[in-house]
Amino acid sequence: MDAAAVRTVLAVDQMAWLSKVAAEQTPPLSASTMLRRLVDEAMAESRASAGRRAEQLEIYRASGYPEHHPDYPDFPWRPR
Helix, strand or coil, X not given: CCCCCCCCCCCHHHHXXXXXXXXXXXXXXXXXXXHHHHHXXXXXXXXXXXXXXXXHHHHHHHXXXXXXXXXXXXXXXXXX
């Protein structure tokens, strides 16, 4: 795995929470490993969410009325 170093500054309560959650893992993780895991989970959820939105958009596009859906007010609708 290629890795890039990122330096971040966390508030005291953020670091305390991160350390607590990391220690509760089995086996216990370091705070930096826990942070990487949380970022990976957020990335996976973001990709899944984008996929769900694309599927929804396709459904609304196929309906012929995507411009009526509040999530897609600026969708460039074209009749088929």
